[in-house]
Amino acid sequence: MPTIDVRGLACPEPVLQVRRILENLEPEEVIEVLADSGTACENITRIAKTLGFTTEIQPAGEEYRMMIKKA
């Protein structure tokens, strides 16, 4: 499972990185995204939904672990 670490990156870099991966993702693949801001989580969730993916967010202390897969 590929992991994308967008912690510490400013907008819109987290979304750009995740979108690049999602556009080439195989239907059965799941990706893990590590983020550390609510803004990045919301933006990634929105772009994932637009591209037809579902997102599950698990808070981990001050950070977030996001699992994204095809809807």
Place this chain on the structure above:
Amino acid sequence: MKVSIAGFFASRRGIVFSGGIIGLLAGILPILGNPPNMGVCVACFERDIAGALGLHRTEVVQYLRPEIPGFVLGAMAAAIFFGEFRARGGSQPLVRFVLGGFSMIGALTFLGCPWRALLRLAGGDLNAVLGLVGLTAGIAAGCWFLKRGYTLGRSWKTPKASGFLMPALMLGLMFLVFIKPTFLFESTKGPGAMHASVWISSAVGLLVGFVAQRSRFCTMGSIRDAVLLKDFHLLYGVGAMIVATLSANLALGRIEPGFTLQPVAHSNHIWNFLGMVLAGLAFILAGGCPGRQLFLSGEGDQDAAIFVMGMITGAAFAHNFTLAAVPDSLSSGVLQTGGPGLFGQIGVIIGLVFCVMVGATMRQRT
């Protein structure tokens, strides 16, 4: 309850609500004393604060605007309440400082930040169209750099106390607002002498800071996301802001369409455009409009705080070195078209060269 509030602000209704609130308050503040078409202007207000602290001596723009510390403290309150306060920093601070300085020089060439461009448009100032086109051009250029791997790199966790430094400084400014020590400079005429009561300005600042932190309201981001990601979420908020201000202005009869002699504005089209190209490019390279930088600094983001310091310093330079544009005026009944002088024009060009160099050299190949 926290979850449902957070969900609301993350939704389209939430961003529209935020933009509407900001636009409405910005439309009403001039009635309560703020300058026309300047209910809220981050660049102008930071410039006024620089003047109040004596960092520049342009007598007509010196006033310690409570809205700015209000933004930071309101955002801090929201970030703490919703568990989003994160002390962080260390992502190219010097580059961000200089970007902040040049963004202010660009904004003071146009005479306003993106927020004020929208407010000016909603007040009938058609020069704002040139400014917004310039802003979009600057942001589009920044998108081009982003697509090619532009980045200032990661920020890193810092001790929690350092995240509170910017809010503490702003709390200090707020304290000065209310005790009014004699060492502060305060305009007796011009835009700096026009202001709502400190209580109202402080309350508006705190409210806007709280709401905007939750909704991630960002004028520059709205255009960037539309151009780069075809994501129009933030643009709904900006649209709501214009509609709200326009409605307030219509209700209050404060719309006077035209180019010349608009309040605190000039009709030099080329420099209205180029000033905002510079501002837009600097904002996108730094990751947010001047309002967003204030809200981020309230969340503990010291990189954003450095950008704000750069803007305040840029305002001091702009007025000390006569870089800032002058508004249109009438002299013996003859229109004197304002705009930047030679030094201001050179400042904008140097700023553009700097931003292009930053965009081209700060890259990470993927």
